[in-house]
Amino acid sequence: MNKHFRVAGRLALKLEELGVSVPAVLRRAGLPHDLFQQTRILVSTDGLFALWRAIGEATNDPAIGLKLGTEDRMERFHPSGIAALSTENFGAAVRHMARYKQLTVPEEMLSTIEDGEWSIRFRWLMAVDAEPPVLIEYCFAWLKTIAHRGTGQVITPLRIELMQPRDHVKLLERHFSCPVITGASQNTIVFREQDAHSPFVTRNSELLEMLAPQFDEELKLASQQNSFTELVRGAIQQRLTGNRPTIENIARDLHMSTRTLQRRLQETGSSFQRVLEEARHQMARYYLGNSVLELNEAAYLLGYEDANSFVRAFRSWEGMPPGQWRETRRGNMVQ
Template identity: 25%
Template sequence: MFFAGKFILDIAGFVESQGMSRLKIMEMVGFDEDILEKENALVDYDCISGIFKLIKSELKDPRFGLHMGEQIMLSATSYIDQLMDSCSTVREAFEHAIAYSRLISDSMDCSLEMFDDNFRVNFELNPDWSLCDDYAIIQNLDLALICAKNSLYRLTSKEYFPVELNFFYPKPRKIAEHYRLFNTHLKFNAVVSSIVFNRHILHKSTVNHNHGLLEQLKEEANKILSSLPAENQLITSVKKSILKHITRGSSHISDVADDLYMTTRMLQRRLKAEGLTFKQIQNDIRFQIVRKMKHHGDCNLDEIAYLVGYAESSSFARAFKSWTGSSPGKYFNTSKLQTGKK
């Protein structure tokens, strides 16, 4: 659950150009800039989410991610940019970008889909990242989408607009910036976020390819990938399934086992081998959802209890106390005091 340390430096540099002190970002991170410059420097989701919360309160820019991607070249993506630029065709470049996307972050799983007339780059949220602050998630996605569009221009020296954009989040009140930057059809509340282009673009030659350099870059990139935290595909798949079912009012282990083509007993054994139980993972997700929903203030505790699968508030309160050691009311009142909220 990480972002490249260089991403922090990109954010700090951009907020400085917008009139905000970069020192506020660096103080929150707690690392020196020379440490974040290193290829193996990583920061966790909570750090990035906290930074975006600060940016939201300071700059009040609902389209921060789009503006950042439009105005600066990211150092966090420089390795992937070099890989793409060394490919001979756009298709090869995008395939390499997706294969090495974890050099930037594991917050989204990227994939490439082909259709008769179009190709689509998908951005599926890591289940742990999806439970972080909505503003951070949205800005990160918007940034990824504008970077995908910018990559085509860098590769071909020609501007291509997508034929369609899909966003997981609801339609914002103002979408003029989306239209200005992408000039295409927009769909919101999508199951998976994606950017879609005409398929013929994939066959375009890149302007500065160097296959000799590509092989060298791939070798170095593979070394970096091998040093990154390993993903546990089983745990990730279980979390994705729980999140899918919990929005439908249920997240029983049998439902999750069916999604993973396992029996309930097989799933229990696999999780036990990882030192976990289904209930532990389920309760952790429930707690993260509760924190997120309570932070936004859209629901009271009775409503939240129902939404995370508890028919009675008393059952939810008992469960919450087992997670945190205190009642929901006491926990969130203490949290408000610690963050200075009233």
């Protein structure tokens, strides 16, 4: 898994067009002053979040994320966006973008269909703090841009669900033409199931055929370069949804025997129990950065039998109980 995000240089151009000082943003974010002059603009998850928090803080415009995520000029689209528009429908475009993220960044684009609703959300795999509101609004606005450009029509979501409160809910509702709910368990944009089948007038099978082999080859190469422990950790985190995964579960998911899994972990100087604890630790920091989750809910999601077991484990990782750690993080974010 790639541990860095590549920031598009044209982000600086659009910020300037919107009257946002790029130097001020970079100073606030604690990023290099020449970041956008670099050939490859790479930042960690912390750096990405700092950048988007700084964008929100550097302007009084509550719609800044929406404006940055709305684009009508095709020449400014990233190649992956152009490839997404070349697919047959909105659902295929989302699948393509999700695959590209899997290839290039420590982020997932997750979509589910249930009871006639199509839900899409973003998950930053190496995040500790909650994702900046401006970033979430940008991501959802970009999805709306792809849907509009691809179909040539206005695709209206059923609703937007946001974890954090907003002072500009009415503005968001006007932009997306749907209800916006805050205090939700996750940040999600919800469409109708049939919206996934909305055909794209921009479909270009010839262009997609030219681009797809390159993306597939890069994905194959990236997969080969992943360390084995990261692969195991990712498989564990996929199963950390209320149950403690066993080594047999993970071996089966990775299509190998339990003995082979143990041997390959030993060759890296690790063990299944160590990787399991690393996965739990990483996810615990992510969950506790989400103020919506109670401690017992986080304990459940991480596969602990009770909250006390979770508290003991967390104290061994961080040197303090989870409640105190959460309050410390909140205090740091306020300062």
